[in-house]
Amino acid sequence: MEFSHQFSLQNYNSFNIKAITPTIYFPKTVVDLEQLPDLHDSSFYILGDGSNTLFVDHHAPIIIKPEFKGISILETPDNYIVSVGAAENWHDFVCLCIEQGIYGLENLALIPGSVGAAPVQNIGAYGLELSHFCTQVKWFEFSSKVIKEINKNSCQFSYRDSIFKQTLYNKGIITEVVFSFPKSWQANLSYAGLSDLGDTPSAKAVMDRVISLRQMKLPDPRKLPNAGSFFKNPIVTEQTLILLKKCYPEIPFYPQNHGSIKLAAGWLIEQAGLKGYCKNGVGVHENQALVLVNYSSERGQNIVALAKHVQQQVLTKFNISISPEVRMITVNGEQSFNHLVIDSESE
Numbered sequence: 458m459e460f461s462h463q464f465s466l467q468n469y470n471s472f473n474i475k476a477i478t479p480t481i482y483f484p485k486t487v488v489d490l491e492q493l494p495d496l497h498d499s500s501f502y503i504l505g506d507g508s509n510t511l512f513v514d515h516h517a518p519i520i521i522k523p524e525f526k527g528i529s530i531l532e533t534p535d536n537y538i539v540s541v542g543a544a545e546n547w548h549d550f551v552c553l554c555i556e557q558g559i560y561g562l563e564n565l566a567l568i569p570g571s572v573g574a575a576p577v578q579n580i581g582a583y584g585l586e587l588s589h590f591c592t593q594v595k596w597f598e599f600s601s602k603v604i605k606e607i608n609k610n611s612c613q614f615s616y617r618d619s620i621f622k623q624t625l626y627n628k629g630i631i632t633e634v635v636f637s638f639p640k641s642w643q644a645n646l647s648y649a650g651l652s653d654l655g656d657t658p659s660a661k662a663v664m665d666r667v668i669s670l671r672q673m674k675l676p677d678p679r680k681l682p683n684a685g686s687f688f689k690n691p692i693v694t695e696q697t698l699i700l701l702k703k704c705y706p707e708i709p710f711y712p713q714n715h716g717s718i719k720l721a722a723g724w725l726i727e728q729a730g731l732k733g734y735c736k737n738g739v740g741v742h743e744n745q746a747l748v749l750v751n752y753s754s755e756r757g758q759n760i761v762a763l764a765k766h767v768q769q770q771v772l773t774k775f776n777i778s779i780s781p782e783v784r785m786i787t788v789n790g791e792q793s794f795n796h797l798v799i800d801s802e803s804e
């Protein structure tokens with residue numbers, strides 16, 4: 458198996474933060490996975506394309522970067538069953554599907570990252586989540602050293618969450634994701650920005666619109682390093698919404714199943730006066746306040762300090778606690794954001 462020591466991760470994270478791992482492994486076959494050292498007692502992190510990861514310290518833990526490639530398509534009378542290697546690029550996969558006449562993922566176009574990372578946080582945008590079409594995740598379990606198949610119903614998919622962030626966290630590596638796309642496709646135009654596409658737009662037209670919406674609002678990580686939405690949209694009770702609406706009648710909100718309400722963290726951050734705010738070479742993006750951007754810093758700590766400031770200001774103004782969607786990786790492995798301490802250089 459390919460591996461490297463004292464490896465720089467600066468080009469392996471979309472924040473372009475400088476971090477060094479003692480060892481990075483690039484498994485691309487099951488035999489490679491079987492040969493991985495026992496990492497039971499070590500800190501390690503499984504890295505996809507690094508578009509939802511913040512390396513907090515100059516030193517990173519051991520990294521495993523799966524390299525499973527390949528796409529296979531099986532046709533049944535009513536569906537296309539598509540199996541995709543974890544290391545395939547998500548957007549390239551979406552484009553390939555649309556080109557091949559396999560429709561469904563067009564609303565999720567241009568989301569950065571790898572296919573293997575997509576089920577971990579159940580990626581979602583423009584009225585659609587991955588869980589809608591994902592039927593199975595194949596997964597190498599460290600303890601048994603075999604590939605297991607986890608069906609959709611066992612994946613515990615919810616908003617930006619799945620079993621892979623919970624009970625199966627660091628217990629194995631996703632190797633392949635399986636999707637089923639009904640041939641009887643219908644455009645999903647539930648998101649406000651898509652509703653003017655007419656009654657029967659093509660999947661390509663929906664994809665083009667999603668791409669242009671994203672390009673308008675979200676900074677391109679290759680030009681201005683960022684990790685997409687930095688915070689998750691908070692879920693609150695109806696009671697909280699009623700109180701907020703008294704002071705902020707225009708507050709955007711999205712009713713969820715079971716009576717809870719999703720608020721727009723970007724709106725809360727903008728109302729807290731932080732859109733465009735900058736410090737230590739990092740800032741809150743000017744067009745989409747949910748995105749933190751790195752103008753010129755090499756230190757993950759500067760982004761942590763900014764995120765803590767944003768969290769605190771939103772808490773002070775609205776009494777709502779927002780938490781990051783981005784994963785915080787320290788030298789000791791992944792840490793919860795609330796437990797991170799800012800060093801004096803970044804304060």
Ligand code: EPU
Pocket residue numbers: 581582583584648674675684685686687688689690709721722723724725727732744745746747782
């Ligand atoms: N808003 C503001 N100011 C801002 C940003 C947003 O007032 O700076 C308001 C908007 O006007 C709108 C509401 O907040 O009323 C929601 O904004 P938007 O539709 O842009 O979506 P979002 O909730 O900010 C979520 C996802 C995005 C996804 C979009 C579109 C999360 C954490 N983010 O953002 O996902 O692309 O919806 O569906 O759920 C990502 O995860 O990296 C990501 C970009």
